[in-house]
Amino acid sequence: GQQVMQIPQYQHVQEGEDFTTYCNSSTTLSNIQWYKQRPGGHPVFLIQLVKSGEVKKQKRLTFQFGEAKKNSSLHITATQTTDVGTYFCAGWSPGGYQKVTFGTGTKLQVIP
């Protein structure tokens, strides 16, 4: 079945440093989403990427979808303590009845 891996598993950064998490799928995806889960909370949708090579920005966050639609990245510029949490990608399989597979997640700690 479809597998979605993320690296790194954990990342500690000083406040103000940049952060990047990478998401790799074993199969070609229809689209990919990113979610953020704060400690003790539930995942919250951040963004969806659909097109090959797509790049989207949300303030300090930049999301990319690979040309082959098998990988994606999330980059945060100048991290803040409010960025703390676990970031998950979620890959959707192509086809009529799409199925979603969440990535393994990257837990971000920001040191003030």
Add this chain to the structure above:
Amino acid sequence: EADIYQTPRYLVIGTGKKITLECSQTMGHDKMYWYQQDPGMELHLIHYSYGVNSTEKGDLSSESTVSRIRTEHFPLTLESARPSHTSQYLCASSGASGRSGYEQYFGPGTRLTVT
């Protein structure tokens, strides 16, 4: 804030008991999902539904069952709870009419402990 509800929020139950975790959404979404998540770990899809009377199993082998008799309601049932079922269960819904197509809205979760 999305309108998706889960009850109970916390449940401690003995081995062998039958339990039903409730999930309801008031957004009219046709798609609903159940995930299992251990603390700090990834989400595993255990069941999903693309509409009334439609249910499918996810990637994670599960001894639970689901039903979708009404659009807004997607309960999860464990016939005989075991300690290995101890985890957090997250319900989510999505609709193609949402601002981002298949964006999923998650409920607050049910934290289940089986003793």
